[in-house]
Amino acid sequence: MSDVRELLGRAAEDAGSPVISTEAVYAKAARVRWRRRAAVSAAAVCAVAGGAFVVPALSGEQPSRTSSVAAPAELPGPTGRAARLAGLLPRGVGSIEQVSLAVIIKQVTPGQAKEHLYGPLDGQYAVRRDGGVGYLTVGLMSAKAVGTKLGGSLRDENLCARNSGEPQREDCVREELPDGRVLTIWSDAMDYGDGTPQWGPQLTARLTLKDGGLLAVNDSTGFEAATAQGPLLRTPPLTRAQLRTLMLSPELVRGK
Secondary structure, three states: OOHHHOOOOOOOOOOOOOOEEHHHHHHHHHHHHHHHOOOOOOHHHOOOOOOOOOOOOOOOOOOOOOOOOOOOOOOOOOOHHHHHHHOOOOOOOOEEEEEOHHHHHHOOOOOOEEOOOOOOOOEEEEEEEOOEEEEEEEEEEOHHHHHHHHOOOOOOOOOOOOOOOOOOOEEEEEEEOOOOOEEEEEEEOOOOOOOOOEEOOEEEEEEEOOOOOEEEEEEEOOEEOOOOOOOOOOOOOOOHHHHHHHHOOHHHOOOO
16 A cells, blocks of 8 residues: 555444545545555555544645635634644744544544544644644554554565565655654655645654554644635744654553
């Protein structure tokens, strides 16, 4: 599977019901990008529980290259998770608000946007700074879920290695930590052709845990579409160093 499905949640439950899950919205887009890029041996970067959003397109429509029309997230005000996440971030990052990208992009109601939040800070967060809007998404997957959905442990996978038919991940750094965890961070220009929305550049991070679980965070400059909450940020919400610090914060996995 392609790394487009990074941070994508579990497939929609209750097939045939009118409920539209966040995971189903982005899984559909993931299949579009999957057809454009060859499968990778590190399928580990697919299907992470929680906030899913990193997709170049949600339909075959041509993108609207405007980001001036704001769309309400319908999760007003800072939530408990947003406040706790903000407490882990350095000053100057911007204002943090928990949102639903299914609500923003697909204009569904919060009740229709079903999410499966496993980790203590799993979710999708808008980051507003200097007039622009970027996004952080956090997703934690248990070892059992990794085994079920990804076919086994990811600890030995090298996400920085070049795979047949797969472009080399840009500025990819794999770090083996003293306690046995493995942290990988890379850049993604998110330039994958037409579609709506058009996502801006991002940093992507994956942390394989000692128990076989997986923590994934995407650090995105935002997206362009008629439903965009604002222009793209000039840079991702977090620098690479700040993203590394966040990935190693025990608050993202505590109690799991």
